[in-house]
Amino acid sequence: MGSRKTTPLNNPTLENLHCSIELKTEKLGMVPFFQDLKQPELDKVVEKFSANHFSEGDEIYYQEDPAHYLRVIVEGAVKLLRYTDEGKDVVLDILNPGSYFGSLKLLGSDVYTESAVAQSGCCILSIGLKDFKEVLQEYPAVSIALLESSSEKLRASQEQVKQLTTQSVEKRIANILLTLSGKFGEEKDGGTLLQLPFSRKDLADMAGTTTESASRVMSTFQKEGIIETGRQWVAIQDIERLRSVTKS
Incomplete structure (x- = not known):
């Protein structure tokens, strides 16, 4: 990688997001509980979703809002946060295209358990309770896959808690x-x-540490030639050494 610190961030704007029907269907097919659907079935399911665009920093929904929509990212990135009783926000995850988030009452929650913010310009698909029920009725296999996906999300959440504490x-x-x-x-x-x-604070929140500690670790990684950083970008120069850190 080069040594420049001002590598421009390729942050998609609303003008260059192409939320075409083909792209919508492609990303919908990446969602775990839709992966086994055939193309004609995906073409029918995508019609039940509406598409919306969000600018970087837009709130998509707030923690404790009524859970009215399940959503799928077509373009861009979405940050999930949880606000603590002390008024602090904790970054839970940053999601990429093909990821789903949000919730519906039938998924076990009347309200959203986190807030969702557009990390960049985004194109997002949304489906409400009535339409999602119709999908489940027409494709029973989606219901089974949905249960499996929910279980995997719970397992991943438990693993995240384990990592933060150990x-x-x-x-x-x-x-x-x-x-x-x-x-x-x-x-x-x-x-x-x-x-x-992606700020140092975002990284610190995800790691369950202070911004100062996260910055020290990143500086150490950079001095050791593992990464190079600039304004809102990180270049991983030695991914094997980075992997070795997780196993040491």
């Missing part, structure tokens, strides 16, 4: 960088470039 800050941050690079990374000049509006 791993060192270095391991937690290394795991987060690897996860984000898998979602958003671009292979470039022999490294992996992660371009995302």
Whole structure:
């Protein structure tokens, strides 16, 4: 990777987001409980979703709002946050295209258990309770896959809690960088470039640490040649060494 610190962030704007029917169907087919549907079936299901665009920083929904929609990202990135009783916000995850989020009453929650914010310009599909029930009635296999996907999400959430309580800050941050690079990374000049509006505070929140501690770890990684950082971007120059941090 080059040594420039001002690599421009390729942040999609609403003008260059192309939320075509083909792209909507492609990303909908990446959702775990829709993956086994055949193309004609996906074509019918996507018609039940509405598409909306959000600018970077827009609130998509708030924690404790009535859970009226299940959503799927077509373009862009979405940040999930949970607000604590002390008034602080904790970043739970950053989602990429093909990911689903939100909730519906039939999924076990009357309200959203987190807030969702557009991390970049986004195109998002939404489906309400009535239409989703019709999908489940027409495609019973989706119901079974939905239960399996919900169980996997719960397992992943439990693993995240385990990591936050048992791993060192270095391991937690290394795991987060690897996860984000898998979602958003671009292979470039022999490294992996992660371009995302993502602050040190976001990283610290996800790692369950302070901004100062997260910055120290990132500085150490940079001095060791594992990463290079700039304004809202990280270049992973030695991904194997980063993986080794998680296993040490």
